[in-house]
Amino acid sequence: MPLPLTALVELVTAPGPLSVIASYVGAGVVAWVLIGVLGSGRELTSRDLALALVSIAVGLVTAVAAGGAGITVAWLGVVLVAVLVRDGRRFVAALLALLLAGAPVAAAPGEPILTMAMVTALAAATAIGASSRTQRFTAEQRRAEAIELERRRLAAELHDVVAHEVTGIVVLSQAAARIQPDSPQADALGRIEQAGLRALAQIRAMVATLRDPETSQAAPLAPARAGPSGIAEAVAAHPGPVTFDDGSLDATAADPVGWILLARATTEALTNVRRHAGARTPVHVALCSDVGGRTCLSIVDQGGSGGIGGGSGTGLDSLRERASVIGASVAAGPVEGGGWAVTVTLPPSHVDREQAPA
Secondary structure, eight states: OHHHHHHHHHHHSSSHHHHHEEEEEEEHHHHHHHHHHHHHTTTOHHHHHHHHHHHHHHHHHHHHHTTTOHHHHHHHHHHHHHHHHHHTHHHHHHHHHHHHHHHHHOTTTTTHHHHHHHHHHHHHHHHHHHHHHHHHHHHHHHHHHHHHHHHHHHHHHHIIIHHHHHHHHHHHHHHHHHHHHTTTTTTHHHHHHHHHHHHHHHHHHHHHHOTTTTOTTSSOOOGGOOOOOHHHHHHTTTOOOOEEEEEOOOOSSSSSSHHHHOOOOOOHHHHHHHIIIITTTEEEEEEEOOOTTTTEEEEEEEOOOOSSSOOOOOHHHHHHHHHHTTOOEEEEEEEETTEEEEEEEEOOOOOOOOOOOO
């Protein structure tokens, strides 16, 4: 029965104004709580739950004591039962269901139809809540599977393509250096060799972490260490003036795949600064965590015209595609006063994916 209809029925059938007022006030508070919860898609907080339960109990008891049935507040109580079942709070849902089922008995002892209607509504609410919980668990499972698939795809690409090409570069640089060990190019070839060997070590570490992130936490993973180290190293490699701020960061907020995305975003953004604004353009890089457990990275430059230009936007498109797989977001665009900003936001990594649906 829709809420406006229950309110109208109660207004017509109530024996006095106190019954109507008690039910309406209790229903208003519960409706305010439910709108905030269902509108945002979040779970009930302890404060929300306590406020809703007290409002239902006071409104229902007062309405029944005044000779009414408290239909309006009881109806919203049924909706709250569905939300509690959805959130896995079965014990609290059972207590509330007992209170709601007993209200018709107290209000109209000789009217079993009212009691049967309430029991039927509670059964339907429980079924709807359980179905919603199962759908939420299924969606979370699919997200976890998509993340795992992306991990393995990245690992395969790194191992089969990138590592192979870097190995070829190292071998060629070693061979060239041995042919002409005293040539002016020998030092540059040695640097190429060392850079290639470091890149191979980083690729192997990334492959190990992507294939099994739980057992590879200790791997020397330069581009995606457990914390801002990988971003700091990408910043240090930038030839121009750059500041790095991670003062409000929770280093445990992102998982290994998230840190790989942030490191990739840092490298891409700083490369774009050199290409479009010039290597000497000041850049500010910031890492932070918000109250919801999300990790945020921003790279903002002050603008310039010393770059070589060009670029197809493929790098940012690739970042957005990879970010969408793990539920992250990438935003890029001009800033007021000149310059360009790239912002990456990761979702919280502490989602409990092992919990089964009720």
